[in-house]
Amino acid sequence: MDEQGQQRCDTPGRHAARRHGALLSGLVVLGLVSGGGAMARDYREPPRQTWSFQGPLGHFDMGAVQRGYTVYAQVCSACHGMKSVTYGDLAGLGLKESDVDAIAHAHHVPAGVDAGGHALSRPASADDHLLSPYPDARTAAAANHGVMPPDQSRLAVVHPGGVDRIYAFLTGYGQPAPPGMVVPQGMFHNPYAAQGLTAMPPPLHEGGVTYPDGTPATVAQQARDVTTFLAWVATPHLTERHRLGVGAVVFLVFVLILSICLKRRTWSNVP
Amino acid sequence: MNGSGLPENIPPHAEPASGGGVLSWIDRRLPVISAFRKEYVDFPMPRNLNALWNFGAILCAVLVLMLATGIFLAMNYTPTAAGAFMSIEMIERQLPGGWALRAMHVTGASLFMAALYIHLFRGLYYGSYKQPREILWLSGLGLLVMVMVTAFAGYVLPWGQMSYWGADVAGKAVGAVPVIGPTLEHIMEGSDQLGDIFIHRFFVLHFVMAFAIVAIVGLHVAALHVPGPNNPTGKPVNARDTVPFHPYYTTKDLTGLVVFALVFVALAFLWPDLLSEPENYRPANPLHTPADIEPEWYFLPFYGMLQSVPSKFGGLLAAGGSIAILFAVPWLDRSSIRSARSRPLCRAGMAGLVAAFVLMGLVGRHHAEGGWMIVGRIATLYYFSYFLVLLPLCARREMRGTAG
Ligand code: HEM
Numbered sequence: 001m002d003e004q005g006q007q008r009c010d011t012p013g014r015h016a017a018r019r020h021g022a023l024l025s026g027l028v029v030l031g032l033v034s035g036g037g038a039m040a041r042d043y044r045e046p047p048r049q050t051w052s053f054q055g056p057l058g059h060f061d062m063g064a065v066q067r068g069y070t071v072y073a074q075v076c077s078a079c080h081g082m083k084s085v086t087y088g089d090l091a092g093l094g095l096k097e098s099d100v101d102a103i104a105h106a107h108h109v110p111a112g113v114d115a116g117g118h119a120l121s122r123p124a125s126a127d128d129h130l131l132s133p134y135p136d137a138r139t140a141a142a143a144n145h146g147v148m149p150p151d152q153s154r155l156a157v158v159h160p161g162g163v164d165r166i167y168a169f170l171t172g173y174g175q176p177a178p179p180g181m182v183v184p185q186g187m188f189h190n191p192y193a194a195q196g197l198t199a200m201p202p203p204l205h206e207g208g209v210t211y212p213d214g215t216p217a218t219v220a221q222q223a224r225d226v227t228t229f230l231a232w233v234a235t236p237h238l239t240e241r242h243r244l245g246v247g248a249v250v251f252l253v254f255v256l257i258l259s260i261c262l263k264r265r266t267w268s269n270v271p
Numbered sequence: 272m273n274g275s276g277l278p279e280n281i282p283p284h285a286e287p288a289s290g291g292g293v294l295s296w297i298d299r300r301l302p303v304i305s306a307f308r309k310e311y312v313d314f315p316m317p318r319n320l321n322a323l324w325n326f327g328a329i330l331c332a333v334l335v336l337m338l339a340t341g342i343f344l345a346m347n348y349t350p351t352a353a354g355a356f357m358s359i360e361m362i363e364r365q366l367p368g369g370w371a372l373r374a375m376h377v378t379g380a381s382l383f384m385a386a387l388y389i390h391l392f393r394g395l396y397y398g399s400y401k402q403p404r405e406i407l408w409l410s411g412l413g414l415l416v417m418v419m420v421t422a423f424a425g426y427v428l429p430w431g432q433m434s435y436w437g438a439d440v441a442g443k444a445v446g447a448v449p450v451i452g453p454t455l456e457h458i459m460e461g462s463d464q465l466g467d468i469f470i471h472r473f474f475v476l477h478f479v480m481a482f483a484i485v486a487i488v489g490l491h492v493a494a495l496h497v498p499g500p501n502n503p504t505g506k507p508v509n510a511r512d513t514v515p516f517h518p519y520y521t522t523k524d525l526t527g528l529v530v531f532a533l534v535f536v537a538l539a540f541l542w543p544d545l546l547s548e549p550e551n552y553r554p555a556n557p558l559h560t561p562a563d564i565e566p567e568w569y570f571l572p573f574y575g576m577l578q579s580v581p582s583k584f585g586g587l588l589a590a591g592g593s594i595a596i597l598f599a600v601p602w603l604d605r606s607s608i609r610s611a612r613s614r615p616l617c618r619a620g621m622a623g624l625v626a627a628f629v630l631m632g633l634v635g636r637h638h639a640e641g642g643w644m645i646v647g648r649i650a651t652l653y654y655f656s657y658f659l660v661l662l663p664l665c666a667r668r669e670m671r672g673t674a675g
Contacts, residue, residue, distance in 0.1 A: 056541035084360035153360065154552040234552075237363075237370040244371065245540025249533060256529045263522040270318055270514060 044191040046161055046168035053231055057246065059239040060232050066093050067211050068229025071222045073103075074209045076152065079144065079200075081132030084153035085233060088126035092236050100126055110135075145186040147199040156227070156234035161192070163227050168192045170223035173202040310496055315513035316520050317502035323393040324500065325527030326386050327492075332528055333383045334488065338481060340376040348428065350474035352466045355430035356554040378539035380422050381546045384569035386531070387415060395600070396621060398609030399501040405601045407494040410487060412598055417484050419570075424477035426567060430470060431551030436564045438465055438473075447583040464557065505610025565636065572628050575635030579647025589651055596658050603658055606666035614669065620661045627653045 052061045069090070087104035091097065108121040109128050132151065134140035140148040156163050169192040177189040177196070187197050204219045204226075211217055232238075298304040347366055349358035362369035391411065394400055400408035423441065427434045442465070446456035461468030502508055514520075538546060546568070550561055566574050573590040580586035596603075611618040627650040634647035 056537075084357065084364060086365060089364055157549045158552050241370070241374065241540050241543070245536055248536040248540065252529055252533045252536065256526070256533065259522065259526045259529050263526050266518045266522045270519070 041160075042194045043161065043165070043196070044168075046165040046192055049164050049167055051163060051228070051231070053228070053235075053238055057242055059242065061228065062094055063213065064225050064228040065232045067213065067215060067221075068225035068227070068232070069093055070209055070211060071204070071226040072152075072229055075203050075222075076226065077130070078133060079140075079149040080152045082130040082153045082233060083132065083151055085130045086127055087124060087130065089236065092232075097126075104128060145199040149200070152230060152233065154234045156231040163231050165192055166230060167223050167227045169198075170204055170227065171220055310516075312515065312517040314496070314516040315499065315510065316516050317500060317508040318512055318514045318519070319502050319504065319508075320500065320520070320523075321503055322527060323389065323396075325524055325531075326390040326393065327495075328524040329386050329528060329531045330383065330390060331488065332531075333379055333386060334484065336375060337379050337383065338485070340372050340379065341478075341481060343372055344376055345474075345478060348474070350428070350467075350471045352430065352470060352555070355428060355470055359429045374539045374543060378535060378543070378546060380425060381567065381569065382531075382535055382538070383418060384422060384567075387418060388569070391415065391597075392625070396611045397501055397503055398505050398604070398611070400601045401604070401607075401609050402601070403498045404494075404501065407491065407498075408601060409598060410491040410494055412594070414484060414487050414491060415597075416594065417480055417487065421477055421480040421484065422567070422569070424473040424480065427470070427473045428477065429551060430555045432553045432555055432559075432561050433548050433551040433564070435465060435555035435557065436561055437566055438469065440564055444577065444583065444587050447587055449584060452584075501609060503610060503612065505608065505613065563638075568632065571632035571635035573631075573635070575631035575633070575639060575647050576651050577635075578639035579631075579634055579644050579651060589655075593651075593654060596655065600658065600662070604662045604666045606669040608669050614665060616665050616668075617662065620657050620665070623653060624657045627651075627657075 052059060052064075087100055087107075090103060091100050095103075104124040104126050107124040107128075109124045109131060111120045111122040114120050132140060132149070134143065134148075137148050156166065159166060169190055172190045172192045173188060175189065175191060177183050181189065181196060183189050183197065187199055188201060189196055190198050204222045206219055207217050208219075209217050209222060215221060235241075294304055344362060347358060347362050347369065349355055359373070362373055364370075366372075394408060394411065423437075427438050438460075442456050442460050445459055446452045448455060459469075459472075461472050548565070548567070550563075565571075573593065576589040576593060577586040580589045606614070608614055611621055630646055630650040631654070634643045634650065637643040639647045
């Protein structure tokens, strides 16, 4: 649609009119931002949500991120790992060092084998990663009807459909399957899953977790919070990045004004 | 043509720094200070240069930024198939400030290429490739190729899905060269599968190229300072119409740099999604081909050519030829008129050239499917006929005009 529009405005008849740099660079920008080819989607289009972290000035609602971590820790982490993330990174949630250590110590990580070849483990430290609960991909798949639960470190970035789809998916269970769809044993229907089928059982339940801040833990609330947490984990420096960007823009605009003044004064005696 | 009067601007004779002091002591033994004064303070510049002449300085600044950030990234990067992806994650998550370092390096690569395309277009448009600036043009094209190789090698390093599959496509394209293709592919990849040897090779290549570029930039700028810069009219300027580099062009370059820096921080820190490819945040998986293999935006026009030509080797020839042909431009265009401002036909043709280049990028983005295939072929054909037919004909007409 809009791609065709661009194609039309590029007919050779109008080339001559487009001589000037500004227009040409406009074209380059058009080429840059015009969307990719129409990819066939195999899931229902998720409703659009508004999130505080969207847009160039977006920031995380840290209360929601912290509640989302509660959901991740009590629910998601039973099957999903975040292998790029360390317990120490959780300090970014606003946790104190002692809290981070306590969380780490509550988990165990593999620590080689003993003399008899038996697997050993030790309490995790802040430098350890949030590993998948399964020792390897094959075991993970075998425990989940043949599908390995994906790592969640960057899920909110790489998942087609993004955070809106994650939220819609988490709240999208329990709808009747469309006529003609066969839901195999051990699979679940969810319109936001690929092909409408997922191997993940409905993870969230009314009051399934208890929030330390007293927020009522409805399914929608948990879904929203854990989605926010996943977005934070995928781009933990987003708020800082935006703050740095705004600061740099303000500073550079100031320098620009000064340098324009300087240049004009310098050039004022050139005819 | 005025073959004899090579330098168009005669730089002023440099006096050694006089008087006492450490600086003049050094200067009498190694005249770096007077040379600097001659080339960057008193150097006569045409006073009518427009904003497009800012991009050389911008490119130098970005190059310094790339080296500065790149060195610190390299200190924390692991060039192995098992460790590369996780080391990038470590830089982004655990290394203090690592995310900012990487944001700058990645955005810098994109904007380097953008500035390079503008810089090249400026030379093409104002005829800066014509004598006596042929070597300047050729060294610039050498830099273009080197920067492209460096950018590609760099994109491989994070070893995400697009790194891996992009390298796979490039390797297969090289392999499509008749007779020596498989050998070349093997030299490039180092073993039968893309793994440790390949990553290590490309890491070294990326690093070495970066410093080689600095050296060639030195030659490029030295070549510029022999004839001095061209200008938008394309006609030699007389001494009355020049101003010293400092303070006139130092203040002008500074202004251009700050505008560029604004675009840079906006893209690096406020709209990073415009330039980043989410798929590359998935670790490389040789068993799973992504639905949509696509290079970074700056390679899309060449990718478009690769895909719209029916044979693989033909596509490779077109994509390589589209750059190779630029090396011949000083000899394809024999007209003594430099600037497109005085060449209406060329000027219109060049607008078409830019449109064709952008269209080829869109074709690459759409994988030359359906109608895009036709668009890609027409655009490719136009691109080559501009250089091989339109430009020489235009020049011939103009030469006849001046002779008669
Ligand atoms: C690493 C990349 C490059 C760097 C750092 C660089 C740097 C510079 C600098 C500092 C100047 C003088 C300022 C200006 O005129 O903008 C310049 C001029 C020039 N460059 Fe480059 N350049 C690079 C790549 C290229 C490329 C790819 C080409 C095209 C083939 C090119 C062709 C030219 C020409 C023709 C001039 C003289 C233009 C004139 O005065 O009209 N350069 N370059």
